[in-house]
Amino acid sequence: MKLRDLRFHTVVLSLIDFILLWTVVTDAWGYSGCLFQNSVLWGNYIYGVISRIIWVFPAVLLIIFYRNSLSVAPKAFLRNAPRCKMFYAVISISFMYCFIVMLVSHEGFWFNTKEPFLGIFIKILAVAIVEETVFRGWGYNALCAMLSNRKAMIVSTGLFIVLHWPAYFIHLFLSGSFNWAGVLGQSGVALVCGAICCILFNKDKSIWSAIIPHFFYDLIFIVFVG
Numbered sequence: 001m002k003l004r005d006l007r008f009h010t011v012v013l014s015l016i017d018f019i020l021l022w023t024v025v026t027d028a029w030g031y032s033g034c035l036f037q038n039s040v041l042w043g044n045y046i047y048g049v050i051s052r053i054i055w056v057f058p059a060v061l062l063i064i065f066y067r068n069s070l071s072v073a074p075k076a077f078l079r080n081a082p083r084c085k086m087f088y089a090v091i092s093i094s095f096m097y098c099f100i101v102m103l104v105s106h107e108g109f110w111f112n113t114k115e116p117f118l119g120i121f122i123k124i125l126a127v128a129i130v131e132e133t134v135f136r137g138w139g140y141n142a143l144c145a146m147l148s149n150r151k152a153m154i155v156s157t158g159l160f161i162v163l164h165w166p167a168y169f170i171h172l173f174l175s176g177s178f179n180w181a182g183v184l185g186q187s188g189v190a191l192v193c194g195a196i197c198c199i200l201f202n203k204d205k206s207i208w209s210a211i212i213p214h215f216f217y218d219l220i221f222i223v224f225v226g
Contacts, residue, residue: 014138022166045122045123049123056130056134063141071142080209082206084209086200087203091216095220098225101225124215124219124222131160135163136210139156157194157195157198165186193214
């Protein structure tokens with residue numbers, strides 16, 4: 001397959017389709033409560049993993065189909081390990097940020113005992129793997145084959161931000177209230193996370209350089225901040 005077979009509109013429309021698909025499968029509709037009535041808490045984690053497997057599957061097919069047209073081939077970005085200094089700096093800064101927010105928010109050391117750690121760990125790992133596969137392994141990677149790194153980052157990160165909006169609009173539809181603060185906060189985090197993960201992916205040519213910081217930040221934030 002030649003590079004000319006991959007078009008800008010193909011990539012952008014595919015990412016929009018992923019956002020629409022997530023709007024359908026997201027648990028914001030309350031699927032886990034209906035499917036796992038006898039175990040609502042664990043049902044949330046189980047459906048969280050299942051829904052993300054369904055969501056990421058088309059991206060895996062796209063990566064395989066266009067593997068010779070991507071900026072970094074899948075064999076390379078799966079094989080390459082994190083090695084740049086920025087990777088370790090992001091991990092360290094994420095930990096310090098969450099630790100400070102924990103101390104300020106909870107006025108001291110705090111640990112999330114409301115949810116089972118194993119459930120949180122598995123769900124957050126699934127989130128990091130599939131979101132990075134879709135938006136960095138596929139979207140940003142494909143856009144870099146036809147655009148500059150900066151333009152590819154702007155487009156993919158912009159759509160990555162939009163990915164985090166559907167749950168709020170679904171809540172508006174179901175309850176009639178809209179959480180503007182939540183949308184703005186989530187958008188800010190997605191902007192920073194998306195841009196950093198693009199840079200790390202580009203520097204190391206490794207999907208793990210994006211997955212690990214994404215997973216680490218989400219995990220320690222939920223565990224120590226809530």
